[in-house]
Amino acid sequence: MKIELKNICKTFNKQSNTINNLDMTINDGEFVALVGPSGCGKSTTMLMIAGIYKPTSGNLYFDGQLVNDLEPKDRNIGMVFQSYALYPHMTVLDNIAFPLKQQKVPKEERYERAKNAADMVHLGHLLDRKPSQLSGGQQQRVALARAIVKKPKVLLLDEPMSNLDARLKIEMREEISRIQKELGITAIMVTHDQEEAMTTADRVAIMKEGELIQYSSPMELYNRPKNYFVAQFIGNPPMNFLKSQLAVKDGKCQFYINDTTVDLNNHLPKIKSHNSIKDIYAGIRPYDLKLGQKGDITLDGVVSLVEPTGHSKMVNVKVGDDRIRFFADPLQKIERGSKITLTASISSIHLFDCESGENLTAETIGEGQDNKLVINS
Amino acid sequence: MKKSKFLINGMRKHSLPWLMLAPFLILIVIFFFLPIILIAVNAFTDMDSALQWTFNGIDNFKKMLLDPNMPEILKNTFIYVFFTLAINVLFGLVLGLLTSYFIQKESVGLLFRTIWMLPRISPPVVYVLLWLWFFDPSPYGILNSLRALVDLPPGEWLSSNPKTAIVLANGMIGASFGMIIFSSAIKSIPENLFQAAKVDGASQWSIIQDIIIPAIRWPLMFVTMWQLLSLLTSYEYILLLTGGGPMVESEVLSLYSYHKAFESFEYGYGSAVSLVLVVIALGFSAIIWKVFGMKKMMGTSRVE
Known part of the structure; x- marks a missing residue:
């Protein structure tokens, strides 16, 4: 799905804009990373694409269709949160099946598809566990499986690897890239780690203080940085x-x-x-x-x-x-x-x-x- | 020799903690344990206004079995506790959800909660006075004035529906307790969970059912148990509102014990009724402890 942001502004208090006139296009099937120091507005941008925040002004299009006022549940998106946000009282299988339950998918098919998603992230053997019984990396995989189980058009990843150790980070980085390519899904990842962004994304958007500084391929960023920042x-x-x-x-x-x-x-x-x-x-x-x-x-x-x-x-x-x-x-x-x-x-x-x-x-x-x-x- | 030395050493080692605990322990013994022991002893005497301890075996309990008011009082107690508890917990939950989930603005939610807390901080007499005014049988009572607006005749509510009146009055004030506990529990659910649920396509109803209720399971149990025990033993609002009347139509066990002891001066019999109440309360505590696994709840913080 093609995502277009046109002149998006977002204000939380009246004094300053958190996001200032953001123009950005994400092509169908593309993997885009939003990078920048903390407070640069990258997470806010993602939450606006998810529909959790509404832009103060400007328009957001999904495949040419205006979605400013569409609720998150109607946007057909999957999202992985930084803290994973797994439902603590549900088993791994129920966590993954939750989005399907909301779509009223019949029970048998629901669990079948949840199991397939779990297999995709190599979680097949942990389906009966509760999130509190899993390690950080495993929780991360559950969150990823839950995000892709309903076959969304967009996959949003909010600092997906910031809670993992260095070795696991590299492993998950490859995993996420592989799944994104396999599903051919449009993906947007927020990260503060430039290396993560460079290695996984097709294009990287560098943000600073609510503005888009440079938006190009990783090699272009490396070889032709637009400015000192x-x-x-x-x-x-x-x-x-x-x-x-x-x-x-x-x-x-x-x-x-x-x-x-x-x-x-x-x-x-x-x-x-x-x-x-x-x-x-x-x-x-x-x-x-x-x-x-x-x-x-x-x-x-x-x-x-x-x-x-x-x-x-x-x-x-x-x-x-x-x-x-x-x-x-x-x-x-x-x-x-x-x-x-x-x-x-x-x-x-x-x-x-x-x-x-x-x-x-x-x-x-x-x-x-x-x-x-x-x-x- | 060795053992006593060990004991003295132990005492010395722990003397400071004991000293710190002492005032609290003394208070507990005087105000919590002694009354129960006194009641238990009193229940086997026929003490009356002469304040004479004359043990009469299980006469009081025999009398209770034959008491013609007892079946009605037990039935009232059950109805009163069940319905008031239902209002306390369910309405408290609704209020908690309203003021902390649906009203996202903290200042507005706080205002609503404060308003609901007002009866708690006003003396029971004032609170009950408002209800008396509400149910007043004259055409000037609030309920009757409201009925007059739609041309309905005035009614004598407190004598025709005393049980409804005491359940409503207690239910409303009790709901604020649940509201406070539930709203703080709801507030402690990570914001991310709600966002994740929304992204996963959950409706409001599903968020309440699948995210909020499971997360506040322990506070829900705690409030249910706490309110159950306090409803079993409290009677001041009933005493002030209907006095248990007309006849014994709104009389509950705890109020009956009060009436027997302090109006008929049958201290012995009143104590026996109280003792039955204590046993019932202990029984319920034990059942809840077992059924809901309270042990787990008391262990560690369980707001997930």
Whole structure:
């Protein structure tokens, strides 16, 4: 089902809008993640799609049909809550069958379908238990089975994995992706974990203070963050930022990092004035930094921390007043306090305006980077 | 030798808790245990206004069996307790649902609850006075004035329907107890459960039946038991409203014991009636304890 949000506003008190003029389209069969820091309005947006909240203004369409005033029970949606919200006095089977009971499905068929849904999430052996007798991961599966049992047109997931431990998270992430693909269902997931969003969703919507900042595919978000906020939010470990200055003079562009002057030659940033100096952040992903001096720019620094992660070593380096991270080969001998030189290619550098946060990097800089990233990851 | 030392040590170890508990324990013994023991002893005497303890064996109980008023009083007690309890619990539940689930705005719900609590904080005499005014046999009584509006003749309600009157008066005031307990229990149900039920397509009726009632099962049992026991032994509203009359038409067991002891000054006989009441109440407690598994309820908090 295609979901369209047109100019949606939501206000809880009169002073400020929780959601401000939200425009968004979710295509049929798409998996969309709403991400952002807490209080950004992502849960509110989801609850409006569920029909639990009503938008203050603006319109919400399901397949082109206006559903603003449709009750949740008439929207044909399934939802997984952060706390799972299982009915504590019902068995697992009754919990899963509850939506079907509301649709007046005959008892036999109801339990048959509930069992099928339970099998889909590998819960077949726990049907007679009460929710309090289940582990967090199992409760999560019950909630998921209950959400899909009535074959809804939309699956809503509100922070579905925030109560699970790291290992279970990865397992459930795959499970949810698999079920979504199997059913071909339109799904929307709210999360504050960018990694979760990147790995599961077809498209990610980044929200901040009730506004949609960027809405694109995970790779696009990673490679072409629209602004500083997106850049520092997406990617784990986060992007490194170095304070720097951008100078434009007679159509020529230069910026300075750490005593090095970098000519931007052909890569003219999106900048209007022709003679100016601007404070900027130069952003480089930890994966794009290498030891050595062969690249377009070089950075000298002192190692302040080495964290082995198994397949590589994450190294904290102090460059001037900034701290940056990069990944080194696990066999490489790097010691705390030693001086090292790092290098990066100019195409991997993102420039952000310090004031507005806007990404100043011209499109051309990003080119060719996609290929490189595929190799890296 | 060793044992006594152990005992003294134990006493010393626990002396502070005992000291802290002492005032409470003394009060319990004086005001809860002693009366029951006194009643139990009194029930086997023929004490009257002369306040002489003369033991007469089971004469009082024989007298009770032959008392011509007894069948009617027992029947009244049953009717009164059953219907008042029904109003207490069901109406209390309706009020709880209304003020905490259907009225989502806390300030409005609180206002309604406060209004329903007013009879509780006003003296019983004032409360009963309002009911007396309501049922007044003159054409100026509230009920009769209302009937006059639709051209119905006035009626003498308290003498024609005394049982209905006492059930209504007690039911209304008792409902506020259930209302308070139930609304706080309903408030403690996680909001997510309601949202989940709505998303799952549940109707209002189904939410009440499948989510709210099971969640407040323990408070429901508690209120039922509590009200049952207090209705068995309380009589002040009946005394003030009908005095048990006309004749013994609205007389219940607890009121009968009061009448025998403090109006006919048959302390011995009154105590025997009370003792029967105590035994009945204990019996009911035991049954409820067993049937509803109260032990589980008393254990840990059970508002799920």
